[in-house]
Amino acid sequence: MNIFDIDHLELFVGDAQQAAYYYGSAFGLEAAGRGGPETGLMDQRSLLMAQGEVRLVLTSGLAAEHNAVSYVQRHGDGVAVVAMRVDDVAECFAELVSRGAAPVSPPRSFTDGTSSVTFADVGGFGDVVHRLVQREGDSFLPGPIEMLEREPNEHPMFSRIDHLAICVPAGKLQATSDFYQEVYGFAEIFTEYIEVAGQGMNSVVVQSPSGGVTFTLIEPDVERRPGQIDDFLQWHAGAGVQHIALITDDIVSAVDHLGARGVRFLSTPDAYYRTLEQRVGHVDASVADLARLGILVDRDHWGQLLQIFTESTHVRRTLFLEVIERRGARTFGSGNIRALYEAKEREMVHAPTPMAADPDPEPMEV
Known part of the structure; x- marks a missing residue:
């Protein structure tokens, strides 16, 4: 069983x-x-x-019984399917089910004469399922998805999905990590406890052997003051994807372009940049530009990481995006978590009152 990378996300x-x-x-x-x-x-x-290797399928239900209708009613707009490219769908499906993954839909194939795709769905976390995808040719999903004529951008801002950040209820973090290790063959590559302003959270990163699929799993520390992870879990009504991290080769240029398009980002205090190079070393970018745009910088053993987070545009303040540039770094900017928390706290001041939710909801039937 070989899991290569994220083929697409379906929202x-x-x-x-x-x-x-x-x-x-x-x-x-x-x-x-x-x-x-x-x-x-x-x-x-x-x-x-689509852009580069980033592919998002946006699906709305046209009939009351469609899964998308009940999903949106319960969670709001969000990631419902994380599709992973594999070498053999039938073999992978059988192996995952034998290891304990819930079978959602068996392997099925589509073709248009020049391209073909085989896929199957199995259980993941919360109400999110994983789609196993094996494709030949250029069509995305021959038949159900009709390809449109277009000239792809020769200089895309984003090249691929770097990772997904996933919030899980308190007490579910280790079980979720164990599930991906035992069933999907992922490895636990990073763990950390973070405390900010009386809030606390545990974080575990699991990754496929190929390195192409990475999940940052986060749970709140209920013994500390409730914070943004608690808010996400309440407003989303359970576990879900908190943010999608997109890789760019030039974050300063990308954020400038996105800002011109109207994208709003979480702000970062000016004080963050006064000691930036003392904390992370020389940055091969204008600190003035980083401060102007609110871009965060972190360092690990392998290099530097530049990142920034968008404001959520959802009424529930749940899903948002991260723009990330890796300059050798392999980790996920844990040194910037405090700045992100502080920025999100400022955003939450203007957020709507959270909706009541079942603290331990039953899984949605798929």
Whole structure:
């Protein structure tokens, strides 16, 4: 069983066309495919947005019984499917199920004569499932998703998905990590406890043997003051993807372009930059530009990491994006967690009152 990388993410959203407009106009993703009643998907509307190797499928249910409808009602817009590219879907599906993964849908294949794809779905975390994908040719999903003619951007801002940050309820962190190690064959590569302003959280990073799929798992410390992780879990009604980290080769240029497109980022105190190079060493970028844009910098044994987080545009203040540039660094910016927490705390002051949620909801039927 070989899991290579993240093939795509499928987001269940209230309005796929509106979401596609947002990801296109704000982040420069291109409309690459579409599916709906005209392609045989009678109960849903799906739009494929792409840039580099980043592919997002935005799906809205057209019938009350579609999974996307109940997902959005419970969680709001969010990541419902994390698709992973594998070498043999049938073999991988059978092995994962034998190891304890819940079977959601068995292997099935589509072809258009020039391209083919085989995929199957198995259980992941919370209400999120994993789609195993094996493809040949250029079509994304021959048949259900009709590819659109386009000229891909020769200089995309983003090249691929670096990692996903996943919030899990208190007491579920180690069990979730063990699940990915024992069932999916991932390795636990990083652990940390972080305390900020009376709040606390535990973090574990699990990664596929290929290094192509990385999940940062986070749980709140309930013995400390409630904070943004608690808010996410309440507003999202359980475990889910808190943010998607996208890799760029030039974060200063990318953030400048995104800002011009109207993307808003979490702010960083000016004091953060006064001792920046004392903390992380020389940065091969203008500190004035980093401060102007609010870009954070961290260092590990292998190099530097530059990162910034967008404000959430969701009414529940849940899912947001991270823009990240790796200059050799292999870790995830734990040195910047304090700055992120402080920025998110400022954002939460203006957030809506959280909706009541079942503290221990039953899994949604898929």
